[in-house]
Amino acid sequence: MENKVILVLSDRLGRGDQQLGEGILETFFTLLKQKEKKPKAIFCMNRGVFTMTDESLISVHLKELESQGVEVLACKTCADYYGVTEKLSAGKISSMDKFIELSSQYEVLTLS
Structure with missing residues (x-):
């Protein structure tokens, strides 16, 4: 995991039931934080920015x-669009330029 950037595109994993998808995504991060080797960064885009608020x-x-x-970053455009910029309780606002920089150096694992 240490040579990866996790791209979170949604506040749930998969396209089925919302509660199931939220639970699966929570399980993923519960297990990830217990691993010895951590990713370089987690970058949240689109509805993924909601995972960085107390609502999630x-x-x-x-x-x-x-x-x-682990760097936890939110797409500024996405956070502004959804009105959560001031509601982030984890991570910080970042830019697409930073994601491009990270993705050119590390393998990207996309969660959607």
């Missing part, structure tokens, strides 16, 4: 990953 249980896991040295 996933924000707790993102805060823990951040405290373990």
